Amino acid sequence: MATSERPWSAVLRYAESRQNLFGSVCGLAGVGIALTGAAGALWPLVVGGLYTAGALIAPPDRPATPEFAEEGDRLDRLRADFATLRGYLAEVELPVAARERLTALDALVEALLEPGWVTDPEHLHLIARTVRQDVPEAVDTFVRTRWWSRFSAGAEAPEEHLERQLTALHEQAVSVASALREAEAVRQQIHTRYVEERGD
Structure with missing residues (x-):
């Protein structure tokens, strides 16, 4: 079941994934915290940490399971x-x-x-x-x-x-x-x- 794909297709797939979307939302929250000054000089770590946490807790992208209409054995x-x-x-x-x-x-x-x-x-x-x-x-x-x-x-x-x-x-x-x-x-x-x- 090996498949060959172009190098950038994996990057595009991740960009559209739930992990990236959840991570981005959490990262934006980190930017908001940084703008308030609460993170101080550590704001890059806060933004990166929140992005990583969001990506890790996001439910994985789950392709739709195929449905097979015919039950016969032809x-x-x-x-x-x-x-x-x-x-x-x-x-x-x-x-x-x-x-x-x-x-x-x-x-x-x-x-x-x-x-x-x-x-x-x-x-x-x-x-x-x-x-x-x-x-x-x-x-x-x-x-x-x-x-x-x-x-x-x-x-x-x-x-x-x-x-x-x-x-x-x-x-x-x-x-x-x-x-x-x-x-x-x-x-x-x-x-x-x-x-x-x-x-x-």
């Missing part, structure tokens, strides 16, 4: 929904470890969704649930919980839950890939036996 629709999910995930800020797990899961799901591989309805349903429900919900819940966890010291780190969820989802996708590999191996063995045993 491969073409599922591939389109997977592309939508990728667009959503590219906008979400995640810890490095969680992003690595998500990238591994992404690569495996992409391979499984190639036409002609997954035909078993149960396997298709599992992949559809991963794409349309499990991954979006795991990521959105993490983004919401991460902000609130700042105000509750000693709470379990939300990124640990996210990493565990993504690991479990990857293992499920691996089980589908393993089943496909075994089925193809059996198919190859049957064909080998057929070729070797048939008469001229």
Whole structure:
């Protein structure tokens, strides 16, 4: 789920973020305090400190979670929904470890969704649930919980839950890939036996 972007696009995105807006409002309050003379010679520290505090307490920008209208397991629709999910995930800020797990899961799901591989309805349903429900919900819940966890010291780190969820989802996708590999191996063995045993 890696994306390439121009260097200044991250700056523009931050300029429009809630963190910058909250920080700017608090920084302006610091300017007001400085103009009254209450901050004295330390006014730059007051303004900078209030900006930083505002940026830290601001709720994070949370991209809208994609809504998938179709619940069916048609491969073409599922591939389109997977592309939508990728667009959503590219906008979400995640810890490095969680992003690595998500990238591994992404690569495996992409391979499984190639036409002609997954035909078993149960396997298709599992992949559809991963794409349309499990991954979006795991990521959105993490983004919401991460902000609130700042105000509750000693709470379990939300990124640990996210990493565990993504690991479990990857293992499920691996089980589908393993089943496909075994089925193809059996198919190859049957064909080998057929070729070797048939008469001229």
